[in-house]
Amino acid sequence: xxxxxxxxxxxxxxxxxxxxxxxxxxxxxxxxxxxxxxxxxxxxxxxxxxxxxxxxxxxxxxxxxxxxxxxxxxxxxxxxxxxxxxxxxxxxxxxxxxxxxxxxxxxxxxxxxxxxxxxxxxxxxxxxxxx
Numbered sequence: 016x017x018x019x020x021x022x023x024x025x026x027x028x029x030x031x032x033x034x035x036x037x038x039x040x041x042x043x044x045x046x047x048x049x050x051x052x053x054x055x056x057x058x059x060x061x062x063x064x065x066x067x068x069x070x071x072x073x074x075x076x077x078x079x080x081x082x083x084x085x086x087x088x089x090x091x092x093x094x095x096x097x098x099x100x101x102x103x104x105x106x107x108x109x110x111x112x113x114x115x116x117x118x119x120x121x122x123x124x125x126x127x128x129x130x131x132x133x134x135x136x137x138x139x140x141x142x143x144x145x146x
Contacts, residue, residue, distance in 0.1 A: 040110040042143040045118045048088060048135035049125050051101040060129055065103060072124045073105065076117040082106045108143060 051060045073081060086102040107118060115138060122134040 042108055042110055042141050043114065044137075044139050044141045045107045045109070045114060046135075046137040047105040047118065047122055047125070048086065048137075049103045049105065049129075050088065050131060050134075051103060054130040054132055056100075059101075064129075068125065068128060072121055072128075076121060077107050077109070077114075079109075108141060 051065070052058060053060065069083065082105075084104050084106070086104050087099060088102045089097055089099050092098055105121070107114065111117075118136065118138075122136055125131060125134050
């Protein structure tokens with residue numbers, strides 16, 4: 016009898032520890048801020064070109080979904096001037112361990128295709144709930 020109680024206690028503890036890992040997953044939010052003019056600052060990246068980029072570079076890597084929204088970026092230059100540029104923000108929320116690698120591949124492709132000096136990446140842990 017005592018050994019059955021011990022076995023039952025061990026099984027309950029193992030289940031509790033095992034299920035506690037299933038209850039939550041580590042979610043991260045990845046954001047890429049992508050300027051909408053070519054590096055020379057003279058030519059805008061067309062909506063069609065950007066949509067093509069999403070279709071070829073982003074959707075295959077994050078077929079579960081992502082969000083894109085318009086933004087306006089501002090930054091200071093060397094001569095005390097403030098510059099502004101239209102931007103697109105790509106937001107991806109994922110539990111995948113290799114998600115950041117894929118986000119980095121997207122940023123590199125964007126820089127190469129649209130001749131960008133840089134793409135801002137933000138990574139932050141988030142709490143995700145689907146209600």
